[in-house]
Amino acid sequence: MQFNSFSDFIxxxxxxxxxxxxxxAAAxxxxxxxxxxxxxHQxxxxxxxxxKQREDKLRQAKELRKKQNEVLNEVTE
Incomplete structure (x- = not known):
């Protein structure tokens, strides 16, 4: 389709x-x-x-408890 002017196009x-x-509407x-x-996405x-931060905190707490239990076991032996 060919238009003669811009207003015809509009x-x-x-x-x-x-x-x-x-x-x-589509745009x-x-x-x-x-x-x-x-x-x-954000x-x-x-x-x-x-x-991930929560899991890291839980992992650190678990390692700290493990170390504390090891120290406690060494002291009680």
Missing amino acids: NMGGYGFYVWLSFG LILTLLLISSKAG QIITQISKR
């Missing part, structure tokens, strides 16, 4: 309102999807980081 043969409305939905995906990264 008008789209009388269907411009529907064409541009659907184009705008808006895709933009919202992109933003939502990035936010979800949230998952944060959750993984917090879980």
Whole structure:
């Protein structure tokens, strides 16, 4: 399809309102999807980081208890 002027292009043969409305809606939905995906990705990264920190703390506490038990066993023997 060839248009004679820019206003003919915008008008789209009388269907411009529907064409541009659907184009705008699609662009808006895709933009919202992109933003939502990035936010979800960041949230998952944060959750993984917090879980790793928690596991590291538990591992350190377990090692500390083990060392304390070893020292206590040495003292009582």
